[in-house]
Amino acid sequence: MPAAPLPPTAVSEPILSIQRILQQVFGYGAFRGPQQAIIEHVTGGGDALVLMPTGGGKSLCYQIPALARQQAGHGVTVVISPLIALMHDQVGALHEAGVSAAFLNSTLSGEEAQQIERRLLRGDMTLLYAAPERVTTPRFLAQMDSLQERGLLSLFAIDEAHCVSQWGHDFRPEYRALTVLHERYASVPRIALTATADTLTRADILERLQLQDARQFVSSFDRPNIRYTIVEKREATQQLLRFISNEHMGNAGIVYCQSRKRVEEIANLLCDEGIAALPYHAGLDSKVRQANQDQFLRSEGIVMVATIAFGMGIDKPDVRFVAHLDMPKNIEGYYQETGRAGRDGEPADAWMCYGLQDVVNQRRMIDESPAEEEFKQGLRGKLDALLGLAEATDCRRVRLLAYFGEASTPCGNCDNCLQPPDVWDGTDAARKLLSTIYRVQQSGGISYGTGHIMDILRGKPTEKVLQRGHERLSTFGIGAGFTEAQLRGVLRQLIAIGAVAVDGSAFNTLQLTDASRAVLKGDVAVQLRQSVSTPTQRKAKRTPAKATPKVPASLDTKGERRYLALKAWRAEVAGEHNLPAYVIFHDATLAAIAERAPQSLDDLQGISGIGVKKLEAYGAEVLRVVGSV
Numbered sequence: 001m002p003a004a005p006l007p008p009t010a011v012s013e014p015i016l017s018i019q020r021i022l023q024q025v026f027g028y029g030a031f032r033g034p035q036q037a038i039i040e041h042v043t044g045g046g047d048a049l050v051l052m053p054t055g056g057g058k059s060l061c062y063q064i065p066a067l068a069r070q071q072a073g074h075g076v077t078v079v080i081s082p083l084i085a086l087m088h089d090q091v092g093a094l095h096e097a098g099v100s101a102a103f104l105n106s107t108l109s110g111e112e113a114q115q116i117e118r119r120l121l122r123g124d125m126t127l128l129y130a131a132p133e134r135v136t137t138p139r140f141l142a143q144m145d146s147l148q149e150r151g152l153l154s155l156f157a158i159d160e161a162h163c164v165s166q167w168g169h170d171f172r173p174e175y176r177a178l179t180v181l182h183e184r185y186a187s188v189p190r191i192a193l194t195a196t197a198d199t200l201t202r203a204d205i206l207e208r209l210q211l212q213d214a215r216q217f218v219s220s221f222d223r224p225n226i227r228y229t230i231v232e233k234r235e236a237t238q239q240l241l242r243f244i245s246n247e248h249m250g251n252a253g254i255v256y257c258q259s260r261k262r263v264e265e266i267a268n269l270l271c272d273e274g275i276a277a278l279p280y281h282a283g284l285d286s287k288v289r290q291a292n293q294d295q296f297l298r299s300e301g302i303v304m305v306a307t308i309a310f311g312m313g314i315d316k317p318d319v320r321f322v323a324h325l326d327m328p329k330n331i332e333g334y335y336q337e338t339g340r341a342g343r344d345g346e347p348a349d350a351w352m353c354y355g356l357q358d359v360v361n362q363r364r365m366i367d368e369s370p371a372e373e374e375f376k377q378g379l380r381g382k383l384d385a386l387l388g389l390a391e392a393t394d395c396r397r398v399r400l401l402a403y404f405g406e407a408s409t410p411c412g413n414c415d416n417c418l419q420p421p422d423v424w425d426g427t428d429a430a431r432k433l434l435s436t437i438y439r440v441q442q443s444g445g446i447s448y449g450t451g452h453i454m455d456i457l458r459g460k461p462t463e464k465v466l467q468r469g470h471e472r473l474s475t476f477g478i479g480a481g482f483t484e485a486q487l488r489g490v491l492r493q494l495i496a497i498g499a500v501a502v503d504g505s506a507f508n509t510l511q512l513t514d515a516s517r518a519v520l521k522g523d524v525a526v527q528l529r530q531s532v533s534t535p536t537q538r539k540a541k542r543t544p545a546k547a548t549p550k551v552p553a554s555l556d557t558k559g560e561r562r563y564l565a566l567k568a569w570r571a572e573v574a575g576e577h578n579l580p581a582y583v584i585f586h587d588a589t590l591a592a593i594a595e596r597a598p599q600s601l602d603d604l605q606g607i608s609g610i611g612v613k614k615l616e617a618y619g620a621e622v623l624r625v626v627g628s629v
């Protein structure tokens with residue numbers, strides 16, 4: 001039996017009722033951006049594809065329709081999420097808000113799972129979270145059949161929908177099987193959500209999930225509170241240490257590295273420097289991984305050093321920085337990863353350090369992958385866009401948003417806007433470099449790597465140079481007027497624009513390409529960032545930093561004490577409930593309470609983040625804590 005349309009009363013008052021749910025259940029005063037339009041559409045039974053940046057507020061877009069439709073008698077919303085390790089906290093957060101929810105996954109005992117299945121079959125819950133591989137099992141399909149026959153299958157929410165696409169950066173083959181939802185339950189509305197939005201991925205999601213007729217809600221992808229900075233890599237680890245110790249001591253952050261080995265090294269190094277850091281990568285035992293993730297979510301001020309295996313679905317709102325020690329594969333990956341900073345809307349940093357080797361490595365990984373040439377071309381195009389961003393001398397945000405199809409004006413909150421880089425004309429240097437590669441190859445029929453080419457350019461008579469007679473080349477020493485750093489910058493940009501190829505199968509030798517000619521002829525100007533040399537010495541080794549919680553500047557001394565007392569109380573409650581602290585109350589909510597110094601439950605009403613259930617559960621305690629200061 002198809003789900004019945006909403007009864008007339010609900011239809012005539014949907015706005016009021018979803019508004020009321022927003023306030024009473026979640027404690028928020030107003031919808032953000034397109035939330036209201038999405039929620040109305042889905043509550044009314046429409047299909048939707050929602051593209052919204054991380055932190056934009058996607059969860060409410062299916063949670064409120066789930067509540068509204070359950071109240072109208074439509075039954076259970078099934079949320080498909082790939083994140084088994086996070087379901088416990090997601091469902092915990094709903095329980096805190098007084099919403100009936102459960103999850104089904106392999107962390108449950110057989111008995112627990114059966115109990116939840118029985119509740120499900122009674123339609124006795126608003127939201128059920130499950131992974132795609134479970135949703136498509138015959139057993140689960142049979143249970144959904146039974147629900148549907150009784151009109152109790154309300155809505156499907158497909159979270160992290162980009163997992164269905166090989167163009168997304170988290171492709172999960174299990175997502176492909178989700179077409180069964182459409183085929184088997186054609187009358188049940190579906191909402192698919194993702195923070196990955198490039199056109200290729202979007203088209204792929206629509207096709208794979210057969211959502212061509214769904215309404216698309218595309219938000220602005222701008223994250224104005226995130227400051228983008230991309231620096232030239234010199235001594236990456238020292239640069240990272242300086243960045244954290246100068247700007248983010250005591251803050252929660254994520255450091256992304258390419259390899260597992262590097263993750264371990266950097267985590268150790270940060271710990272040695274008194275920064276509380278933990279490693280996370282796919283090579284760790286799953287128990288250790290889960291424990292580290294829990295600690296990151298539950299304690300304050302932890303830095304997670306991780307491979308890209310970490311982060312999807314992490315909804316910790318107060319991550320203050322995301323640092324990339326190695327360059328990601330493409331802008332989608334970069335944007336998704338950096339987007340994990342500052343979900344609470346407070347200022348946050350996205351910092352990346354990037355160098356020649358990153359370009360070489362990424363190009364080589366594509367060249368050496370066993371994929372079809374056409375697919376590799378797609379990957380190269382995506383890498384080029386990221387290289388363009390890294391080399392940019394103009395606003396980073398304008399470039400990022402342009403990549404997602406959004407026009408914008410310089411942001412004033414990225415490194416290039418705040419400190420416009422000096423630019424120099426590298427055209428002449430580029431031509432000299434290309435001529436050297438050409439001459440060397442011509443003279444002996446073989447190519448050489450970066451070091452040797454640099455030596456010839458700069459006129460260094462090394463043993464290798466002399467042995468091969470390369471000091472007699474007409475280009476020997478023609479680049480002596482440039483610094484090594486400048487020439488490396490030139491080479492990096494030439495590789496970035498494809499005017500030099502690096503042959504990974506032959507000792508990373510440098511080769512000319514079709515695109516070299518235009519540069520050699522002087523048809524293409526090469527504009528380069530001036531390399532600014534940063535001092536290498538750092539402050540003396542610090543004593544391990546105390547995890548002193550940061551206090552909002554808006555609070556006076558008394559308010560500060562209330563805030564700290566509330567934080568201590570929150571930590572206790574979170575510990576008792578085995579949930580991250582922010583699930584109880586966000587920092588911003590505690591700050592608002594501390595500022596208002598409430599005397600009564602009435603005074604607590606209307607503070608953002610305090611819904612009816614939380615007021616009832618914690619109101620008296622909060623008043624006691626505030627009163628005790």
Ligand code: ADP
Nearest residue numbers: 028030031032054055056057058059060315317
């Ligand atoms: P996403 O899934 O899009 O990354 P979330 O759904 O986790 O984002 O929302 C990000 C944060 O914003 C959460 O802490 C959420 O509680 C908060 N939030 C969402 N919608 C609103 C709103 N209308 N008003 C205030 N806070 C909101």
Ligand code: ZN
Nearest residue numbers: 395411414417
């Ligand atoms: Zn800018």
